Amino acid sequence: MSVRARMQRFEQALRERGLKSTAQRDDIARVFFAAREHVSVEELYGAVRRVSPRVGYATVYRTLRLLKECGLAAERHFDDGQARYEAVEEQEHPHDHIICERCGKIVEFASEELERLQERIARFLGFVVSRHRMELYGVCADCREGRRGSRREHGVHQV
Amino acid sequence: MSVRARMQRFEQALRERGLKSTAQRDDIARVFFAAREHVSVEELYGAVRRVSPRVGYATVYRTLRLLKECGLAAERHFDDGQARYEAVEEQEHPHDHIICERCGKIVEFASEELERLQERIARFLGFVVSRHRMELYGVCADCREGRRGSRREHGVHQV
DNA sequence: GTCAGTGCAAAAGATTTGCATGCGA
DNA sequence: TCGCATGCAAATCTTTTGCACTGAC
Numbered sequence: 097m098s099v100r101a102r103m104q105r106f107e108q109a110l111r112e113r114g115l116k117s118t119a120q121r122d123d124i125a126r127v128f129f130a131a132r133e134h135v136s137v138e139e140l141y142g143a144v145r146r147v148s149p150r151v152g153y154a155t156v157y158r159t160l161r162l163l164k165e166c167g168l169a170a171e172r173h174f175d176d177g178q179a180r181y182e183a184v185e186e187q188e189h190p191h192d193h194i195i196c197e198r199c200g201k202i203v204e205f206a207s208e209e210l211e212r213l214q215e216r217i218a219r220f221l222g223f224v225v226s227r228h229r230m231e232l233y234g235v236c237a238d239c240r241e242g243r244r245g246s247r248r249e250h251g252v253h254q255v
Numbered sequence: 256m257s258v259r260a261r262m263q264r265f266e267q268a269l270r271e272r273g274l275k276s277t278a279q280r281d282d283i284a285r286v287f288f289a290a291r292e293h294v295s296v297e298e299l300y301g302a303v304r305r306v307s308p309r310v311g312y313a314t315v316y317r318t319l320r321l322l323k324e325c326g327l328a329a330e331r332h333f334d335d336g337q338a339r340y341e342a343v344e345e346q347e348h349p350h351d352h353i354i355c356e357r358c359g360k361i362v363e364f365a366s367e368e369l370e371r372l373q374e375r376i377a378r379f380l381g382f383v384v385s386r387h388r389m390e391l392y393g394v395c396a397d398c399r400e401g402r403r404g405s406r407r408e409h410g411v412h413q414v
Numbered sequence: 415g416t417c418a419g420t421g422c423a424a425a426a427g428a429t430t431t432g433c434a435t436g437c438g439a
Numbered sequence: 440t441c442g443c444a445t446g447c448a449a450a451t452c453t454t455t456t457g458c459a460c461t462g463a464c
């Protein structure tokens with residue numbers, strides 16, 4: 097989905113909630129949607145300040161919370177401790193992450209087989225699953241072969 | 256493994272590193288090993304204070320870091336944001352967690368089928384996996400059926 | 415004109431660190 | 440005795456909140 101389309105969804109969400117559209121909110125949302133996936137608050141704040149230097153940290157946090165509540169952003173906690181955010185696709189299929197421990201690249205993937213297995217395991221343990229999270233950590237092909245590689249890797253890979 | 260056996264491993268690890276055995280370290284380690292799994296620092300601090308009221312927060316953190324470095328404790332970050340620690344079994348098989356969103360019970364499980372699937376997915380994406388983490392969130396049988404149930408559920412379930 | 419939104423600073427919560435003192439080896 | 444370990448308080452770091460001012464509607 098384009099940044100423009102996402103912005104329209106954001107503006108619509110604001111209207112639906114009777115919230116105001118402001119220059120700051122727009123700047124933060126636009127930078128967020130245009131950013132590489134999985135930004136930390138710090139990274140987002142830095143990028144926003146380059147566009148609009150008077151924006152405060154608190155507004156970035158507040159707008160990120162707003163985007164989360166509108167279903168336009170998702171918060172992720174990876175093992176390094178710091179929270180990261182990613183833009184959510186419309187009707188997005190839940191997906192998982194595989195992370196290169198050398199270059200930091202994060203690749204998204206979805207596996208129906210994995211989901212079925214999770215259901216099965218949960219049922220065996222007496223649980224009904226509502227959500228899950230899985231992360232694989234390792235080394236990507238680019239790093240193993242000494243290539244530079246792109247840290248950007250778009251979209252969810254169906255595996 | 257018993258608390259006693261774990262304490263012996265701890266004392267040995269201290270000696271190997273040329274570190275001192277102190278009353279505080281022993282108290283914290285003993286309470287940690289005896290505690291239910293997945294304690295937060297706050298919970299551990301509270302429990303240690305009941306045994307030894309003069310211990311400081313900093314010492315709990317420092318000892319927990321030490322236990323981690325000795326391979327006797329593992330740090331886990333679940334989705335609620337706060338870090339939790341669990342005692343590590345000797346030659347422990349990596350395992351995953353399923354968490355009841357109603358009563359907070361955490362059940363550990365290990366699945367070879369899951370591991371094989373993870374390997375397969377990673378290979379497909381060009382990665383070599385070194386570790387992983389998976390959490391399932393849902394509602395346990397006890398909660399669904401209005402039973403009280405035990406929050407303790409020992410050991411890793413092979414599924 | 416109203417009142418939600420913003421920036422700033424202060425607060426809050428989690429964790430780490432500096433330092434004088436204590437205590438294990 | 441010597442130096443690591445401790446307790447305390449202060450410093451960090453991340454995130455939230457209070458408040459007076461601003462600006463969207």
